[in-house]
Amino acid sequence: MPSSSSTDSALNPEAPAPEGSAPAAPASAKAEAKAETKAETKADPKPAPKAPARRGWPGVGPQLADRLARLDIFCPADLVLHLPLRYEDETRLTPLVDARPGQSVVCEVEVLSCEVQQRPRRQLVARAADQGGEITLRFVNFYPGQQKQLAPGARLRVFGEVRHGFFGLEMIHPRLKPVHQGDALPASLTPVYPTTAGLAQSALRKLTLRALAHVSVSEDLPETLRTRLGLPTLKDALHLLHAPPPEYRAIDLEDRQHPAWQRIKLDELLAQQISLRRAYAARRILNAPALPLKNTLTQALLAQLPFALTGAQRRAWGEIAHDVGSPHPMQRLLQGDVGSGKTCVAALAMLQAAEHGRQAVLMAPTEILAEQHYRKLATWLEPLGLEVAWLSGSRRKKAREETLGRLARGELLLAVGTHALIEDPVTLPLLAVAVVDEQHRFGVRQRLALREKGGRGESPHMLMMSATPIPRTLAMSYYADLDVSVLDELPPGRTPIVTKLVADGRRDEVIERVRQACLTGRQAYWVCPLIEESETLQLQTAQETFEMLSAALPDLRVGLVHGRLRNEEKSTTMGAFISGELQVLVATTVIEVGVDVPNASLMVIEHAERFGLAQLHQLRGRVGRGVHESVCILIFSQPLSQTGRERLKAIYEHTDGFVIAREDLRIRGPGEFIGARQSGVPLLRYADLDADAVLVDLARDAAETLLQHKPRAADAVTERWFGGKAALLKA
Incomplete structure (x- = not known):
């Protein structure tokens, strides 16, 4: 395998963008990023300290380590799980006479001529031929090394897509490899990896093959499940996907339905389910105030509302009331379509705390949304003799300090606000129920800060609300650590x-x-x-x-x-x-x-x-x-x-929010859909929640088996896929 210096030499800054690299951001994304950067610079005039160079590992220097880090690769074990996007077939030669436009082929040719042309733009153009035909090799971006490779008389294998050109067949930016007549062809498909600027495919291939030879891959899936599904071991699956044997075709692997891919996706889903179930279990051992339903303030609210609860609202309220009555902290997601009545259910949960003389708060991501909640709750609850506190960054200092003092003394039981609720001066000694609206718009640490506002060594019951309905497969996978209540029914009288x-x-x-x-x-x-x-x-x-x-x-x-x-x-x-x-x-x-x-x-x-x-x-x-x-x-x-x-x-x-959510999941993918980068939930890299719903069920069952009977194997699975990231789930 190459040394650090030889590996870095494959990283050519003048080379064309490597295949598999991310496309350039659209103009809108660039403009937004520029605006955000400008805003951040204005807010903090001090220049950010320069990040220290990353430490590499044997064969990988600091510069290469920095580039690998952009792909979330920090060690050889990460390389093993960095799987190909697709494959190129360089196992057979195609004579030029048989090459067809639109095909990607390997041809063995001799260079006839090579020159730098200035019109219509500067480019390197070579003519090459085999025994049956000729082809033009064209490079719009090139560097001196390529010009030397294309010296007349050189024998090359060229790989690229054949196109119709002005002078017949041509390839644009083909991959070049000097050869001698009779040199052996590759014995397997050539993997093409996701990469980043300045990191060539050749470097990734060399590093990955070396990692495969040295990294120990444990087999942690229950043997009975693996044999029942007819899946290979994880080690065999990884070797097959990184270096497919010669009998495999690219089409056999690229749809990701091959048993090797199924084994990889099942292992990834297993890691996620183990992490989520552990986070759930960690919350279950915490103490929370047990507040059984008294039906005093809650019934008073229901009696004065000008509408009756829907069946879905009654069902969700029953589930929440049961959790709030438990000595373990509730961690429940209340999801429903636009206008399904989530605020009313949240009000009932807050009143259940007030019935016991305990505090409840509702936090919303924007001032407008928080004020809307405040106005609605005040209208409903003040006739019951309850004052609702309003906390936002825009309140005058004197009024704000007075409200903070009354909350700290326990005189006010209910509060609504923005991020102001989690700022240090806010003290909530009697906090028992915390509601977070549009929870995906808050970061992990913000939600954790609200939970830590509870006093008496107790964790408050957490109710998170989302107005974006979540498809069942997504909820099963991403919210396995939460209990989920669904409002799948709109109140009567809503106009289409x-x-x-x-x-x-x-x-x-x-x-x-x-x-x-x-x-x-x-x-x-x-x-x-x-x-x-x-x-x-x-x-x-x-x-x-x-x-x-x-x-x-x-x-x-x-x-x-x-x-x-x-x-x-x-x-x-x-x-x-x-x-x-x-x-x-x-x-x-x-x-x-x-x-x-x-x-x-x-x-x-x-x-x-x-x-x-x-x-x-x-x-x-x-x-x-x-x-x-x-x-x-x-x-x-x-x-x-x-x-x-x-x-x-x-x-x-x-118009059905759940149907729209399924379409949104299909178009955007699960990570963006739920804001996973904000939620702290590890993103899935390979599993598809629609196509692989059966694997989600299998992974959930296997996770329970490992956690009960093989905790060390469960540790190995989560460490392999998430490392330290799984800790974020505790928020």
Whole structure:
């Protein structure tokens, strides 16, 4: 195997982007990243300390270690689990006369000529031939070493996709290998790995083969299960996927249904299930206040509500009430579609604590959403003689300090707020129930900080709410450490929402539709993706739209709300819209969840193709909350990307949040769908939760077996896949 220096020599900064590397971020992502970087720099003028160079291992120096770290490879064992994206077949030669455009083939040729051409752009062009034909080899980006390899008379094996060119067949940036006549061909398929800038495939292949030879891979799956499923050992599966025997074809492996792939995916799912079950068990040994349901304040609330609970709400409340009555901390996810009544169920959970003289809090990710919850809870609970505290960063210092003092003394039992709830000055000595809304928008440590607010050496009962319904397979895999309650039923009387797709060239028609709706007494939202003009993104901005609509609708009152306004301004504008003083509200996605204005019957979303599917569904759910017929108009720009087209088709055809969630999972993948990077849940690299639902069931059962009978094997599985990352699950 190569030494560190020889391995690093394969990393050529002038070489074209290696195959399997991530594509460049779209303009929108680059603009957002630039804006975030600018904001962070402004907030903290001190330059960040330079990260120390990573320590490598034998054969891997610091520079190479840094590049491998971008792929989450920190040791030889990580290399073994860094599996190929696809394979290239270099086991057979194809004569040029048999090469067909669109095919990737290996040809053995002799170079006839080579020159650097300046027009139409600077490029290296070589003519080469075998006994039956000729081909042009073209390099737009090249370096001196390639020019030397292509000296006339050189004998090469070239691998690449054959195309029609101006002078006949050609290959663009083929892979070159000098050979002598009669040299043996590779005996197996050539793996192509996910990689990063400056890290060549050849370097990854050499490092991986060396790691395979030296890393010990234990077999931890119960033998009876492995033989019943007809799966190879983990060691055999890894060797087969990194170096497939000659009898295998690329197509046999690339669909990831081969038994070797099934063994890998089952091991990954097993690691995840073990980690999640251990996190669940760790919580079960903690102490929590046991608060059995007294049915005093809870029944008083139900008696005064102008509506009856749905069957789903009653079922979820029963599950929560049982958990809060237990001496172990509840860790429950309450999920439901837009408007399914999660806030009412949360209020009942908070009242169960208040019935025992204990404190309960609700934390929301944005000021607008938190204030909406505060207003609703105050309306419901103050008639019962309960004061609800309001905590946010925007409150005046004197009022804030008074509220903090009353909470610290236990005089206030209920509080609603933003991140302000987890700041150090907030003391909650009687905390028993903590509700986190839109939990995926909080980081792991933020949720942990709220849990640590409990006093008396107890952990509070945690209820996490999500307005993004989660498909069953995803909940089984990612939330195996949580108990899940589902609100799969909407309250009666909700008006169906009609969704319309409109090209941006018909904006004048949409403005007239807004005018007519508001003149009949209704109200309208107009949502935009950006706040101010961007050179990169030619999108309609909130500020521009506000000015445009104010001019186009002089007989209507138009308001503007976005994330960069001061909290007082946002609250004033939202209050004016809720009270009906404003007919049209121009907004960014700060109104995505929680805003409840029954009189609003029209939602217009600019550049809908730029929003995620879950976001579109949440925004659409801001209308249809009253008795009036409601419409959501999605304005889109051409040309649409494939993903944009799929999103708009799904939101147009479906109103059921669970169906939309399945589509969102299919389009985006599980990691983005649940915000796993924020949740602390280890991301799955190879298992597909739709295609591999059967493996999830098997992994869950196998995890229980290992945890009960072979805890050391369970340790080995989680260490192999997650290392120290599994500790984050404890939050």
